[in-house]
Amino acid sequence: xxxxxxxxxxxxxxxxxxxxxxxxxxxxxxxxxxxxxxxxxxxxxxxxxxxxxxxxxxxxxxxxxxxxxxxxxxxxxxxxxxxxxxxxxxxxxxxxxxxxxxxxxxxxxxxxxxxxxxxxxxxxxxxxxxxxxxxxxxxxxxxxxxxxxxxxxxxxxxxxxxxxxxxxxxxxxxxxxxxxxxxxxxxxxxxxxxxxxxxxxxxxxxxxxxxxxxxxxxxxxxxxxxxxxxxxxxxxxxxxxxxxxxxxxxxxxxxxxxxxxxxxxxxxxxxxxxxxxxxxxxxxxxxxxxxxxxxxxxxxxxxxxxxxxxxxxxxxxxxxxxxxx
Amino acid sequence: xxxxxxxxxxxxxxxxxxxxxxxxxxxxxxxxxxxxxxxxxxxxxxxxxxxxxxxxxxxxxxxxxxxxxxxxxxxxxxxxxxxxxxxxxxxxxxxxxxxxxxxxxxxxxxxxxxxxxxxxxxxxxxxxxxxxxxxxxxxxxxxxxxxxxxxxxxxxxxxxxxxxxxxxxxxxxxxxxxxxxxxxxxxxxxxxxxxxxxxxxxxxxxxxxxxxxxxxxxxxxxxxxxxxxxxxxxxxxxxxxxxxxxxxxxxxxxxxxxxxxxxxxxxxxxxxxxxxxxxxxxxxxxxxxxxxxxxxxxxxxxxxxxxxxxxxxxxxxxxxxxxxx
Numbered sequence: 001x002x003x004x005x006x007x008x009x010x011x012x013x014x015x016x017x018x019x020x021x022x023x024x025x026x027x028x029x030x031x032x033x034x035x036x037x038x039x040x041x042x043x044x045x046x047x048x049x050x051x052x053x054x055x056x057x058x059x060x061x062x063x064x065x066x067x068x069x070x071x072x073x074x075x076x077x078x079x080x081x082x083x084x085x086x087x088x089x090x091x092x093x094x095x096x097x098x099x100x101x102x103x104x105x106x107x108x109x110x111x112x113x114x115x116x117x118x119x120x121x122x123x124x125x126x127x128x129x130x131x132x133x134x135x136x137x138x139x140x141x142x143x144x145x146x147x148x149x150x151x152x153x154x155x156x157x158x159x160x161x162x163x164x165x166x167x168x169x170x171x172x173x174x175x176x177x178x179x180x181x182x183x184x185x186x187x188x189x190x191x192x193x194x195x196x197x198x199x200x201x202x203x204x205x206x207x208x209x210x211x212x213x214x215x216x217x218x219x220x221x222x223x224x225x226x227x228x229x230x231x232x233x234x235x236x237x238x239x240x241x242x243x244x245x246x247x248x249x250x251x252x253x254x255x256x257x258x259x260x261x262x263x264x265x266x267x268x269x270x271x272x273x274x275x276x277x278x279x280x281x282x283x284x285x286x287x288x289x290x291x292x293x294x295x296x297x298x299x300x301x302x303x304x305x306x307x308x309x310x311x312x313x314x315x316x317x318x319x320x321x322x323x324x325x
Numbered sequence: 326x327x328x329x330x331x332x333x334x335x336x337x338x339x340x341x342x343x344x345x346x347x348x349x350x351x352x353x354x355x356x357x358x359x360x361x362x363x364x365x366x367x368x369x370x371x372x373x374x375x376x377x378x379x380x381x382x383x384x385x386x387x388x389x390x391x392x393x394x395x396x397x398x399x400x401x402x403x404x405x406x407x408x409x410x411x412x413x414x415x416x417x418x419x420x421x422x423x424x425x426x427x428x429x430x431x432x433x434x435x436x437x438x439x440x441x442x443x444x445x446x447x448x449x450x451x452x453x454x455x456x457x458x459x460x461x462x463x464x465x466x467x468x469x470x471x472x473x474x475x476x477x478x479x480x481x482x483x484x485x486x487x488x489x490x491x492x493x494x495x496x497x498x499x500x501x502x503x504x505x506x507x508x509x510x511x512x513x514x515x516x517x518x519x520x521x522x523x524x525x526x527x528x529x530x531x532x533x534x535x536x537x538x539x540x541x542x543x544x545x546x547x548x549x550x551x552x553x554x555x556x557x558x559x560x561x562x563x564x565x566x567x568x569x570x571x572x573x574x575x576x577x578x579x580x581x582x583x584x585x586x587x588x589x590x591x592x593x594x595x596x597x598x599x600x601x602x603x604x605x606x607x608x609x610x611x612x613x614x615x616x617x618x619x620x621x622x623x624x625x626x627x628x629x630x631x632x633x634x635x636x637x638x639x640x641x642x643x644x645x646x647x648x649x650x
Contacts, residue, residue, distance in 0.1 A: 001647055001648060001650060002647070002650070003647055124548075143481070143483070144481060145481050145483060153547075154552075155547045155548065155615060155618070156470050156481040156482070156483060156502060156615065157481070157483050158470060158481060158482050158483050158502040158503070158508060158511065159470060159547050159615050159616055159618060159619060160547065162505070162507060162508060163546075163547050163618050163619060166619075177481060177484050178483070180487070182487060182515055182516065183483060183515065185511075185514035185645050185648060186483065186510075186512070186515050187511070188644045188645050188647065189507050189508070189510035189511040189514055189640040189641075189644050189645050190507055190508065190511050191644070221450070221488075222450070222480045222484050222485065222488050223449075223478050223480065227479075252580050253580060254579065254580055255577050255578060255579055255580040290484050291484055293480070293484055293488050294484060294488060294491075312645075312648045313648045313649065315513075315645065315648070316514075316641070316645045316646060316647075316648040316649050317649065319514050319516070320510050320514050320640065320641045320645045321641060322326055322327070322328055322513065322641075323326060323510060323513070323637045323638045323640070323641040324638065324642065325326060
């Protein structure tokens, strides 16, 4: 199959594995790329630009297919050396970069000069328009359903994808809330040229995550996520567990964030060790999309992508095919 | 075209106009039914069962096609005489009833004995399963996007429709967030057998609503709705205006509902006169779905349904058709 996304990225299927902190290593990225999608190594998972360069080389050893690197730009008191990461990515010869968080405009000249295709993650029509205006080659539209940061507008992909598609010229990846091929077909009906999945790839054989975490995603229903930190205007969708509930209780108590109370809960429990390595799914905060309710197994990436394409084809033939009769 | 919904309801297109207080009169319902969908008269818009019977007769004068009646069962200190309304509906010979709000189980034996098809509106998988278990003929699944009461789970239709479709045997109407045929095709890809629209029908020539209100919907973008009364566990999605913002400010101030403050704002401004009749769109609370961001004109119902079916066909041929090549 051919779409604007397969053409732009030089891949077989228009399926991108979005950047994920701690999970977006060469192992997962290479597996997705070998399966015909676009795998993405997440830059800030590696503590220095040098270690990122090594991971990119490791990914290249595992696949001869295209893959990309995610750079998420967030406000921080002591921000990572973004320029050094960007320079390392450019020198490593990667062809695709996924940017997320703040406006990637400062880095665009360097990416464009290196011939890198830039996909920017957006949570609103206005940000998608801005991304197009600064020269991004595609946008990845994150609806309210997504894991991590959905923004503060709470517009769902059923509405957001058509709203963006009505105004943009560059290709669109539907991101958030998608785990199967029926949903992929739906995203295409809404105007997307491809899909981006994070949470679904979290629960694959190749994801570098403890088996308990994958099993928790299989066991969860669609109500097992929460939005925390809304009172900071920094909303984040996470797996609902004891700690996320404690944070929400603090936020609900007086309608604002008590930093002193919340900070230790969040800072002391996030990161990878306790949840992702030890498999203590209630031992910390971890992001998960609403779509965990539709995840029922832990396939290999190859198995997953083949199934998704088969489901999308079935949807086109039968479910949506009813409009052709 | 033929789907389980067109067969069940005896209609041309699998498009239902959901019940809407004040708006679901015979004028709108007959227009939708004449256009090939299923129009729905909203029972409680009429102050007595006798007046509802007259409205049903008026609707029958305007169309020889099937139409239905909505009965929304809400908790109230002095509830309307539901049994009398139900009896009036049955005696009037209507073939389809849409129930919403509380579990319609008490009224099911009477409906079934009269051969009436019952569609129940649900906002969750568990309520959909319950509706099927008590004998409803179809469910209308209201996602987070919908106008009015989306429930408290905040699960969007991109996830909720597939989750319900995986567990139910009866036909499914996707409800909430849908205004065009691309979205209708998406709903079918997700597992729906038809769609239910409210907000989109609000902005049609035949809706008995002041022109200013329709124009406000055309002018609004997808961020122009708010969820209020969450602190009462009675969340309602409304058009965002000065009064809804005041209610939200009161709720946010101390994380709970100050009844004494909110009640006069809501009670004093809702109902039809100020907004729907006088066209003062900021003069009261009125419900609107997130999909107002995708409404750009005020067509007749006939024009709208023809266009939606053409768009869905186009989506099937081109957008989703890419999976067939």
